[in-house]
Amino acid sequence: MFPMAARLKISRLLRITRTGSSSNLFVHETQRKPAPCVGHGSGSHLYSAVATQEVDPDIGRRGLGGFWLKDYEDYRRSLYGGITHKALLVDAVGTLVVPSQPMAQIYRKIGEKYGVMYSEDEILHRYRRAYEQPWVRSRLRYVDDGRPFWQFIVSSSTGCSDTQYFEELYHYYMTDKAWHLCDPDAERVFKALRNTGVKVAVVSNFDTRLRPVLRALNCEHWFDAVAVSAEVAAEKPNPTIFLKACEFLGVKPEDAVHVGDDRRNDIWGARDAGCDAWLWGSDVHSFEEVAQRIGIPVR
Template identity: 80%
Template structure:
């Protein structure tokens, strides 16, 4: 690879020998690019060093681990829908007269879901049926009660969901053996527990904090504080992992917890465990 000084020298020389009348501009642009690249590398190196220093500081508090507890978001982090929502709404709805296309169902779903839920400050209260009846009816144009029940019950089964990380069980077992407590923290109705049981993962966790039961939805700090209370740890002892920057990262930090963004800060539960200081 050519040394940077020689590369710059050749670039500048070629600029001055060019006939386009803009030698100085070309040379300046090359030099500026190198400065930006160097600055970006220095920032990345500084961030890496800061993370290492922070991890070392946490381990000085707790021994070989950085946190006493791991809080995990459900949908988008622990579990994922097995089929697109609009496809399921359309497929189940055909025998009930649903005629909207999947694209139209998705568009109407997003519009309905983004609107304030006027009957409550919470979307999910207890089993969440009133909220979901509104969503399904608006999304599909079908208010048939049998259709709603079939769709509602489908999302309590292992057909509807699958684990995001196939190594999750092995990682969580290793974390618990190392003394790290685990909890699910989710904006969900009371169907979350049946979903976890259907996926055979409820016993992986020491606690489950569901917004419908806590009466607080992320990013409200209350739900994170409740999870810490259930685990018997202080908020500063816990790290939360989730895929939504606002709900998961900002909400957890407002509660006093550490937080990592799934898909950005961490990409697998094995990586989460390694950052905590547990080898899998």
């Protein structure tokens, strides 16, 4: 296993390589991740407008300072002497699950009986502005149940500080009404992976409600481990959360692949930890495709 400093240096080089068939660099921006919705961690996905930046088509084979790289998979083989995927790490919101309704719609709908008058557009605008502000009360936004952070977000977005309103919103985002699975075939694929010995974990920037959400969607039993930022005290792209997930599964980081929809948090973060990483919606589009890339047939 490479020491952290070496992994970080390697990751910085890998960031400029192609990932699968992608030829664009996806620019991370707060607005692209549907705001957390009082429901979720750093990446609730209400919107999927992704800003892209065109790059030289040969960039996947060229490194920094004249350092020439092969394509991504070949380069990993040169580092680790072969690629084995003994474990799959999966992002939660935007990859495994998505909000069933737009955040602003829910904030307004529930808020009407509490006197919320803002339009959905105004709520969204205020939400984004509040979410982009530095959170100075603690090192992490999602500490334990995340209530202080979400109370700030809700009151800033709607102008309503009613405790009953906040609690209704907060609990709504723990139910199966708030979320649905991205891929209807996910259960079949995860079962096939685990039957062949591949270990599976969720890795998410979320507060402690993630486990109740997974139970509500009847999918908690699909996973061997759950690494939640509020529980491990590290948020993606901090490599610590990925290293913790690998520790929970009992695998080396280089033997794990992480799948997520955010290039900065999921792809760069996982690579900083030494894991392989595929971008959901670009490198892979379904969990069956993930299984195929790992080399596991799904029937």
